[in-house]
Amino acid sequence: MDKAQQDALKKAAGIEAAKLVEDGMIAGLGTGSTVRFLVDELGRRVQEEGLRFTGVTTSRRTQEQAEGYGITIVDVDDVDRIDVTIDGADEVDRNFNGIKGGGAALLWEKIVATNSDKIVWIVDESKVVDTIGAFPLPVEVIPFGAGHVIKRFEDRGYKPVLRKTADGKEVRTDENNFVVDLHLGRIDHPQDLAEDLINTVGVVEHGLFLNMVDTVIIGDPHGPRILSNSNK
Ligand SMILES: O=C[C@H](O)[C@H](O)[C@H](O)COP(=O)(O)O
Structure with missing residues (x-):
């Protein structure tokens, strides 16, 4: 299309x-x-x-x-x-x-x-889609300590990428936070993932609805x- x-x-x-x-x-x-x-x-x-x-x-x-x-x-x-x-x-x-x-x-x-x-x-x-997750999952993260949150996501195999603008600056949300996109490919257990994300200190919210x-x-x-x- x-x-x-x-x-x-x-x-x-x-x-x-x-x-x-x-x-x-x-x-x-x-x-x-x-x-x-x-x-x-x-x-x-x-x-x-x-x-x-x-x-x-x-x-x-x-x-x-x-x-x-x-x-x-x-x-x-x-x-x-x-x-x-x-x-x-x-x-x-x-x-x-x-x-x-x-x-x-x-x-x-x-x-x-x-x-x-x-x-x-x-x-x-x-x-x-049949299974969600091909679209990278956005997670809103507080800028303070965001590097540690990203490291934690890497350790869990979530393949995080800090979202940047075309000119290389961090994208900011309307609340002035960062967005980290998780390149998961597929999400077989969305409820478990949602709980894990929301229980990570520094995460404000995630894009699983x-x-x-x-x-x-x-x-x-x-x-x-x-x-x-x-x-x-
Ligand atoms: O943050 C953005 C929202 O969740 C949008 O509703 C979503 O990304 C879909 O946007 P679009 O209609 O541009 O594909």
Whole structure:
């Protein structure tokens, strides 16, 4: 699939998901190239159809885009509950286990997701996999002592790589932390790995989102497909 085809599928999933946002709702808005299409469509509905909703964003990038359309954005701590959060994902398997954080927004995304009544992911079909882990697993790490955390990951065979920008600087998250990508190839026991990572001092959060999502909207050349998680 070339980039134009993939973008068309992402856009189709984003437009489909935008239908879930109704007047008066509080909606969580994820981060990434797929979510950009979602926010474009919500912005169109705000401007052309008079849709009125309140957004809670998972990154400064999404906040800027949404506010550019006149969408009202509030802090996650200003709401009791979020009705629905719509976000992208890097991989998702048939058990609704996924990897997120390719855009370094996993920490705020997980906080917003855990305070949402319903979680929806929008992906193109290439992201639906049998076993997660081909996509390097992002882990958000505090800069102080990050070298030791990376060494610990190396000792465990996790093949860590500190994420850098094109000009060689460490990538910083919206919380000013580092991102370490684990090149695992496949993750057969995601729950065990999640526990190991979160119990490592210096790790703030990891990109494993296990059985959290309610609905996955997949951009498919034949039209968006919807997978519903009945085991949550
Ligand atoms: O940190 C970024 C997020 O988890 C994204 O939702 C994820 O990386 C998918 O992004 P994209 O839609 O650009 O593939």
